[in-house]
Amino acid sequence: MTLRLTVNDQRRRVETDPETPLLWVIREQLGLTGTKFGCGAGVCGACTVQLDGKPVQSCSVPVGDVGRQPVTTIEGVDGPVAEAVRRAWLELDAAECGYCQPGMIVAAIALLRRKPHCTDKDIDDALRGNICRCGIYDRIRAAVHLAARKLER
Amino acid sequence: MPETPLLGRRSILRGAAVATTGLVIGLYVPERGRAAGRSEPLAPNAFLRISPENEVTVVAKHVEWGQGIHTTLAMMIAEELDADWGQVRVVPAPADPDLYANLIFEAQVTAGSNSVRNSWEQYRRAGATGRAMLVAAAAQRWNVPAAEITVDQGVVRHSRTGRKATFGELAGAAATQPVPTDVPLKDIGRFRLIGTQGVHRLDTPSKLDGSARFAIDVTQPGMLTALVARSPRFGGRVASVDRAAALRVPGVRHVVQIPTGIAVVADTFWAAKKGRDALDVRWDDTGAETRSTTDLVTEYRALLDRRGDIARKDGDAERALAGAAHTITADFEYPYLAHAPLEPVAVAVRRTRDGVEVWTGEGSVQGAQEGAAELLGLTREQVTVHSVYAGGSFGRKDGTTLEAVEILRAIGGSAPVKLVWTREDDLRHSFYRPMYVHRMTVGLDRRGDITAWHHRIVGQSIFPWEPVNGVDWVSVDGAGNIPYDIPNILVDLHTTQTGVPINTLRGTAGAHTVYSVETMLDDVAARTGRDPLALRRQLMSRDPNTKQIEILSIAEADRPTVFAEFPRQRRTLELAARRAGWGSRLGRGRGRGLAVHYGFLTSVAMVAEVTAHRETFRVDRVVCAVDCGIAVNPDIVRSQIEGSVAWGLSIMLDGAITLDRGVVQQSGFHDYRVLRMDQMPKVEVHIMPSSAPPKGVGQVAVATVAPAVANALFAATGRRVRRLPFSAG
């Protein structure tokens, strides 16, 4: 069936089975491959996008359930928080293979919007759903703090 | 240690000789891109191009899967070229082993933590050659002596006449210069990039905005997606298949049989998955592995009572044990492990006019090319391999390309196809770090000094092709080369056979051997009332390289590097201990533990601090000292060690693949748990100053994590765990 979606501020029409996970519609039909497949079961966070501003695992959302809620992917995140996060990540080189990073960054942006002054515990709670198999969590944590400091200025 | 060769053992010495005698220049193709003309790029060799637009392009012969090798290779060229870091970019090398072979393996392969080491001389020389040609061109143009010309951050200058030019301005003229064959390299004291802080990775930006392209992201017009139904048991075969239901799923285009199973090829991932779910396959388990983990453990344990092939023998450990005042003995169990890189295996392939094109993250670019050519009856040149970013590999992506080529062949090359593994596929149908059991028996004299050390290991061999005295050194690395001065040492090995496919995994051998060694040493310290640091320092006060060792079952070529250069390993231990504040008081319920290891020619020492609660514990801090030769990019070294800490903790806390009558029981990150953010300790990495050539850092530090933490937990609680993972109880 035909569905209408708003993705990264653009209206898109897709022809799809409504049961298809949002992840695959984003990647294959809309060609936005920044959002990653890691488990397909909602437990790794690689597929994290913002749905109406909140981080969700797009592999676990049937596209038919999205409705009018705007979807924001790694390609579409912007604004001062996103900017601060990217600058902090660059400064600390907080990426190795980089495969977890789109999901990690989308989740970190959501955290900092909600809690600009976050503690280690806040970061752990907000990002524990995002697996980094390269294991550079300590660096990512430092990057979130750095982004928070940049936003204070 | 030793290499982890993928193509049979190769001589380190031979590789090193090639790299240091300048013969590598012979591999260059100076002719290429050297057509005269001002607008031509300068391409003095296969690794470097300088465009008239002033862009320096480095061709990376090693695959980037997160270890930072693209950046590191580029730094080596930029250093000798005196380029500005901002003008440097990297492209992956095409498959061309004549130009891009790993000089240690003599094949175009990324593996074994030797990428920087084998390229160290070659890449710097490539940069120095380019620099010399730029200087020659400037000298000619300005009519001044070349010796008066300087190069700094991408600018060529003649200060007496005040002239200057960018690389781009000189590229065309430089391309017409003869290629010098014997350019000098910088003295390490003159490095401006290598070893400095703040040289940022070149791959970070594209990894932050979703534009970095991994194999799973490759799209081509009309590309189909394939999922494969594989035998639930290793070695099982398709007995029969009913394709009808799968073919009825909308979007499914083909259901084809390939050697590894039945491929369902569809318009989208989701259609392929639904098609595969609908597929009805019967498997023939004749010849398949049907044992359970418990069966294997029982069989392995039975072998612990029998003598195996000798990996190392000095003195007479059995006799010394018989005469010891006290003995301590303990058995250890280590399960199969899966790599589970976050990007599951994905490979894209399509037919071109006269061959095929492949996109893969696998480390053996050469293997992918040759394998595809052989399978399709093509020449090597007809197979184009795009070596794209891998979303982690850790050994997992080795040899994964051909299955996609099989699918392309089975559908007659009718459409581009992308093979994707789901997470469940990845955990259930992989190759694994082998399962092992160990027994350690240590003899003490009346004063508590160690007189005998016997370490017996049982498990499969990952590199069975050229054993020495029946021993694959990779099975015993970290046990066979303990640096400790003990008079009688025996290390023996039972090599087992199972139907479970195996491979290296980040930190391969050390991740089991070092756990047994280093926790046993702490047990000795506890039993004899000694401090674990003092005990190790005492045991490391003599150079193991000078010890008479009767049997050491390692390839002759690896023999000279089996132990660290004395006393650098002990110094590494002392540095870690000092930085961690060894000996200072910790609060209640807290403990500190340490471990050391030498592998991939690098020494690491680690101190972990834990806080124990009633049933659980938390790792608070890990301090690591590493002696890896020159750290080309110290921050990348740190990052690799930080990641190794997480990797080691994953293995220790939860990593286990288990079999139930031959079927892997784990199917996702819910039951194959890996470390998460809230479990991650603070990590400090201290790099030992060194002027030695770079060594391996990608995996060596994995080995010390679990024993350091286990020793810390023991210090805090007296609880000793000898069966991994800890969650197994």
Ligand code: FES
């Ligand atoms: S792919 Fe969605 S959570 Fe893992």
Ligand code: FES
């Ligand atoms: S950077 Fe590789 S998974 Fe996080």
